[in-house]
Amino acid sequence: MKSLRRLFLSSNAVKQFNIVIAIPAIFLLSIIFAGCSSKPEQSAAAPPPPSLPVASVVSGTQTTYQDYPASIEGTDNVEVRPQVSGTLDKVFVDEGALVSAGQPIFKINEQPYRAALNNAIAAQHSAEAAMVNANLEVERLTALVQNKVISDFQLKSAKATAQAAKANIEQAKANVSAASINLGYTLIKAPVSGYIGRLAKKRGSLVNPADAEALTQLSDVHEVHVYFSLGENDFVNFKAQYPGQTLKDKIKQLPAVTLLLADNTEYAKTGKIDVIDGQFDKNTGAITLRASFPNPSGLLRSGNTGRIRLSLEHKDALIVPGSATIDMQDKVFVFTVGDSSKVKKQAITIVGKAGENYLVKDGVKAGDQIVLSGIDKLQEGMVIQPQKAADKVAVARTKN
Numbered sequence: 597m598k599s600l601r602r603l604f605l606s607s608n609a610v611k612q613f614n615i616v617i618a619i620p621a622i623f624l625l626s627i628i629f630a631g632c633s634s635k636p637e638q639s640a641a642a643p644p645p646p647s648l649p650v651a652s653v654v655s656g657t658q659t660t661y662q663d664y665p666a667s668i669e670g671t672d673n674v675e676v677r678p679q680v681s682g683t684l685d686k687v688f689v690d691e692g693a694l695v696s697a698g699q700p701i702f703k704i705n706e707q708p709y710r711a712a713l714n715n716a717i718a719a720q721h722s723a724e725a726a727m728v729n730a731n732l733e734v735e736r737l738t739a740l741v742q743n744k745v746i747s748d749f750q751l752k753s754a755k756a757t758a759q760a761a762k763a764n765i766e767q768a769k770a771n772v773s774a775a776s777i778n779l780g781y782t783l784i785k786a787p788v789s790g791y792i793g794r795l796a797k798k799r800g801s802l803v804n805p806a807d808a809e810a811l812t813q814l815s816d817v818h819e820v821h822v823y824f825s826l827g828e829n830d831f832v833n834f835k836a837q838y839p840g841q842t843l844k845d846k847i848k849q850l851p852a853v854t855l856l857l858a859d860n861t862e863y864a865k866t867g868k869i870d871v872i873d874g875q876f877d878k879n880t881g882a883i884t885l886r887a888s889f890p891n892p893s894g895l896l897r898s899g900n901t902g903r904i905r906l907s908l909e910h911k912d913a914l915i916v917p918g919s920a921t922i923d924m925q926d927k928v929f930v931f932t933v934g935d936s937s938k939v940k941k942q943a944i945t946i947v948g949k950a951g952e953n954y955l956v957k958d959g960v961k962a963g964d965q966i967v968l969s970g971i972d973k974l975q976e977g978m979v980i981q982p983q984k985a986a987d988k989v990a991v992a993r994t995k996n
Contacts, residue, residue, distance in 0.1 A: 650983065668900040704783075820891050820896045
């Protein structure tokens, strides 16, 4: 009996629990049906197209500048070497000194060479005395032959001896000249005017013409030569813009060039391209050009480095502001504006840069509309609201 009562009570508890569960479920379903039966609310309005500035691509004449690494040399760079062996007795100059052509700079011990000169002079005097004796013998034998005392054979032999004595005199004179030249070589003079380099040998050093290292180097830098190289394409573009049938004619038409020093400052004097190498280097594919610059103050020295800045004029070049471009995977793109104000990402080919502007070869044409800013958020085919520039051309002109 008690078991049946417990079962009845359990059954009633389950029913009550199911009723409790069913009430929230019914309430939830009523909310869902009520929501479905109500009218859908109007969706939020789509954002308007972004308003971005646009401008037309224009064409015009622009000048670009290209820098090329350059090396600087004096007009004369001379290695000063001894021409005779000996001990270096005197050094008349210091490193870095400015010397004039013909000024003494080194002195080699001259005693051995002066002795050799004296010996050569003595040999000359001996040869001259022998010549006198030979002439006297010829005179004596001539009289005897004329009187038919002796045969002319002895006279001919005497004349031959006289000729040999004359030749000995000439040889002795040559020896004297050579000894005198060698003696003169003991005083080493500056071959050109310029600046003395490092002194490899000091006083008391033994010097020899066969030494691997020169005594010093002397650079004439009143005018300097600046050498730089152009690649094949740059060279073709460079010479194409100047009139003339030959390179010599074109050189005459070349404008002045600027030299940038190692600290990126411009050298005060402009230079002139005066030499173009006769051939391209097989290893580098470049050709060497030379520009000459005046150097009255001696600021430039041999061994200096710098950069030559060349100007290149582009006629009817397409001009695109650099701010209107975006770089992606080694390519440069702009966003052009087409029909219905849709934008298109377009690759362009750049041939130069003038100030903040790019000079474009292809990819766009004059009159095309491009987006000037905000392009980092644009997507292909996106619609924008073009905002025209006040002057309809928002390209920054470059000052030449």
